[in-house]
Amino acid sequence: MSLVSIQNLTRVFDVSKPWLNRVIERLPKRYLTAVSDVSFDIPAKTTYALVGESGSGKSTIGKMVVGLLPPSEGGVTINGIDLAIETDDDKIESVRSDIQMIFQDPYASLNPRWRVRDIIQEPVVARGGKATGLAERLLEQVGLTASDADKFPHEFSGGQRQRICVARALASEPKLIVCDEPTSALDVSVQAQVLNLMSDLKDEFGLTYLFISHDLTVVQHMADRIGVLYLGRLVEEASPDALFDAPQHPYTQMLLEAAPRMDGFGREVEPPKGEIPDPIDPPSGCAFHPRCPMAVAKCSAERPALKTVGESRVACWVAQGDT
Numbered sequence: 454m455s456l457v458s459i460q461n462l463t464r465v466f467d468v469s470k471p472w473l474n475r476v477i478e479r480l481p482k483r484y485l486t487a488v489s490d491v492s493f494d495i496p497a498k499t500t501y502a503l504v505g506e507s508g509s510g511k512s513t514i515g516k517m518v519v520g521l522l523p524p525s526e527g528g529v530t531i532n533g534i535d536l537a538i539e540t541d542d543d544k545i546e547s548v549r550s551d552i553q554m555i556f557q558d559p560y561a562s563l564n565p566r567w568r569v570r571d572i573i574q575e576p577v578v579a580r581g582g583k584a585t586g587l588a589e590r591l592l593e594q595v596g597l598t599a600s601d602a603d604k605f606p607h608e609f610s611g612g613q614r615q616r617i618c619v620a621r622a623l624a625s626e627p628k629l630i631v632c633d634e635p636t637s638a639l640d641v642s643v644q645a646q647v648l649n650l651m652s653d654l655k656d657e658f659g660l661t662y663l664f665i666s667h668d669l670t671v672v673q674h675m676a677d678r679i680g681v682l683y684l685g686r687l688v689e690e691a692s693p694d695a696l697f698d699a700p701q702h703p704y705t706q707m708l709l710e711a712a713p714r715m716d717g718f719g720r721e722v723e724p725p726k727g728e729i730p731d732p733i734d735p736p737s738g739c740a741f742h743p744r745c746p747m748a749v750a751k752c753s754a755e756r757p758a759l760k761t762v763g764e765s766r767v768a769c770w771v772a773q774g775d776t
């Protein structure tokens with residue numbers, strides 16, 4: 454059984470303006486579908502990367518996986534338990550303690566008034582656990598020193614702060630860490646160091662990662678499997694080798710063209726061409742068709758499902774040879 458199983462996950466936001474609805478009666482409600490019918494599994498001790506442009510639904514999926522946001526439809530099970538419907542408090546607590554999240558901005562996610570020791574130990578202390586020496590041990594494991602435990606967050610650089618966030622995430626011995634753009638706020642030179650650290654810790658602690666990024670080249674070396682999201686839907690899923698060697702979906706091809714193809718991490722990436730459509734009023738058929746250089750008539754009429762093509766699963770009529 455996979456550690457994480459995501460089935461037909463959908464999240465719709467009501468984006469009507471309540472004050473306007475009060476003024477103008479019977480104004481139709483407006484809904485934004487941020488995530489639509491997304492399914493994938495993450496086997497234990499592997500890294501699944503979700504990649505897509507801003508607004509493609511990556512963070513919304515991350516929040517549903519950690520239980521911060523309930524799905525509108527479909528669900529997420531972790532070790533077979535669905536946090537949105539489970540009623541047994543012990544089971545909910547055991548799943549919650551297995552999951553941690555690391556956010557993009559290490560500046561915002563550390564309490565500036567707390568010493569690093571208290572920040573790292575907090576998840577353990579909050580559960581009534583023993584934390585003596587824990588912060589010092591974890592700081593050394595993330596490449597800082599035990600004496601850093603007495604300092605405050607402002608005494609560290611951005612990369613060091615993200616290391617503190619990693620140490621805090623490890624404190625409760627999680628099985629799954631959801632990493633939402635963990636390096637994109639960092640200097641290019643520091644990004645690779647933090648990514649390498651996260652890879653090493655994964656092996657050392659047997660971690661499973663859901664890794665969210667807008668940059669395919671960042672996840673190329675970390676991921677066991679990559680899912681490409683476009684306007685809330687998975688459009689391609691493959692291993693990094695298959696995706697980089699033979700991308701099937703025109704959107705994946707566009708993302709790869711926008712990214713420099715050299716080895717390494719974190720270089721400046723040009724945005725892909727064309728405008729992202731309005732998610733409140735998405736295009737018919739395949740939502741990518743207005744930007745797609747290969748689109749045919751069928752693409753605007755019918756939405757393709759994910760099907761296996763070569764070593765990928767891809768949702769594209771042209772790639773599937775079914776035009």
Ligand SMILES: Nc1ncnc2c1ncn2[C@@H]1O[C@H](COP(=O)(O)OP(=O)(O)OP(=O)(O)O)[C@@H](O)[C@H]1O
Pocket residue numbers: 466467468485486487505506507508509510511512513514667732
């Ligand atoms: N609470 C909310 N209420 C209304 N709309 C939301 C809410 N949260 C997200 N959205 C919308 O859902 C869509 C997906 O957002 P999400 O943040 O998941 O995308 P993302 O791929 O993580 O983008 P980014 O890289 O910019 O964070 C966007 O159109 C966003 O505006």
